[in-house]
Amino acid sequence: MYSQKDWLLIFGAGLFLLGLVTGFVGPLLLNPRMGLSSHLEGLMNGTFLIAIGAIWDRVHLGPALKKTAFGLFLFGTTANWATVFLAAAWGASALMPISGSGHTGTPFQENIVATLLMGLSIAMLIATALMLAGLLRKRA
Numbered sequence: 001m002y003s004q005k006d007w008l009l010i011f012g013a014g015l016f017l018l019g020l021v022t023g024f025v026g027p028l029l030l031n032p033r034m035g036l037s038s039h040l041e042g043l044m045n046g047t048f049l050i051a052i053g054a055i056w057d058r059v060h061l062g063p064a065l066k067k068t069a070f071g072l073f074l075f076g077t078t079a080n081w082a083t084v085f086l087a088a089a090w091g092a093s094a095l096m097p098i099s100g101s102g103h104t105g106t107p108f109q110e111n112i113v114a115t116l117l118m119g120l121s122i123a124m125l126i127a128t129a130l131m132l133a134g135l136l137r138k139r140a
Contacts, residue, residue: 004070008053011074015081016046022085031103034088034096041084045077052131059134066134072127079120087113 002010019042026035052073059066087096092105092113105113 004066005053005056008049008056008070008073011078012046012049012051012053014046015042015049015077018081019043019046022081026088029085029088030091031088031093034084034091034093034103037096038081038084038088042081045080049073049077055135059131060137061130061134065130069127069130069134072123072130076120076123076127079116079123083113083116083120086116 019039022035022042023039026032026039029035059069061069084096086109087093087105090105090109090113091103092109093103094105094110094114096117104110
């Protein structure tokens with residue numbers, strides 16, 4: 001059975017791989033600049049999960065809070081890559097005007113991307129705050 005630390009490392013390596021693959025298909029998407037952003041999100045978030053996995057034993061939180069941070073990290077990092085990939089494929093750009101310059105998705109597509117971006121941003125803020133609190137906390 002895999003531990004949370006193992007899953008962070010596995011998801012990190014998988015997300016890094018998705019980022020590499022996205023680098024190949026990015027130029028074929030409706031918005032290639034956003035495709036490049038998705039490529040970089042996969043690489044950075046994959047690396048971030050691997051780094052978190054490497055220090056996960058030093059994060060001292062109760063079981064419920066640690067499980068919450070774990071789930072939020074997996075959701076936030078994966079959703080970050082996937083949302084930017086969707087934005088690149090659809091041409092959605094409402095919340096990413098620099099990468100999305102000159103592109104606009106349908107209202108439905110823009111709403112999906114905006115909702116996911118807001119949700120993953122909140123998830124990453126909460127997860128990172130929990131991790132920092134757990135790192136500052138001394139093991140009892």
